Every structure is written in C-alpha cells, then in structure tokens.
Amino acid sequence: MSRAVLLKPEARADVAAAARWYRDLEPQLARRFLSATGAAIQAAAEHATAHPIVDSPRRIRLRVFPYRVLYLVEPEQIVVFAVLHDKRDHRVWHERLA
Numbered sequence: 597m598s599r600a601v602l603l604k605p606e607a608r609a610d611v612a613a614a615a616r617w618y619r620d621l622e623p624q625l626a627r628r629f630l631s632a633t634g635a636a637i638q639a640a641a642e643h644a645t646a647h648p649i650v651d652s653p654r655r656i657r658l659r660v661f662p663y664r665v666l667y668l669v670e671p672e673q674i675v676v677f678a679v680l681h682d683k684r685d686h687r688v689w690h691e692r693l694a
Contacts, residue, residue, distance in 0.1 A: 600673040
C-alpha cells in the first residue's frame with residue numbers, strides 16, 4: 597500500500613541545495629540526484645515500515661549518492677523531514693524533530 601507523502605519545506609530545501617551543488621559540477625548529475633531522491637521517496641511511500649529506524653525516524657539511502665531520506669510514518673502518510681548527506685552533522689535532523 598502506497599501512502600501519501602508530505603515533503604516538509606526543510607526537506608525540499610535540502611534537495612534543492614544538493615541538486616544545485618551537483619548541477620554546478622555537471623547538469624546530468626543533478627538530474628540523476630533528483631531521480632534517485634524521487635525513487636527513494638517513492639520506495640518509502642510504498643514500503644513505509646521496511647526501512648530501518650535509527651533513533652526515531654526511518655531512513656532510506658539513495659542509490660549512488662551519499663544521501664539519506666529521513667521520514668516518519670503516520671497512519672495516512674509519510675512525512676519526509678530531511679534529505680541529508682551522510683557526512684552531515686546528525687544534530688540537524690534531531691533539531692528538526694524537536
């Protein structure tokens with residue numbers, strides 16, 4: 597069962613910033629990043645509870661790119677609140693959940 601997806605503004609900003617960075621390197625990389633992000637979010641929506649819980653949110657790693665989609669599962673939807681680089685300080689998502 598696929599759930600609705602709520603992409604929080606902070607997560608949208610994460611995706612936009614990463615896509616800009618990849619676009620500056622190579623426009624094709626930005627397109628691939630956006631495609632990988634969309635696929636990860638779709639996988640989370642279709643299999644919301646299949647991905648690991650670490651500290652509280654669930655997360656799914658993007659293929660090829662060192663990013664993770666962090667989300668919460670609610671009865672009718674998943675809430676994506678961050679799309680963060682693996683090396684980014686994890687306090688960022690802790691603060692978003694607070």
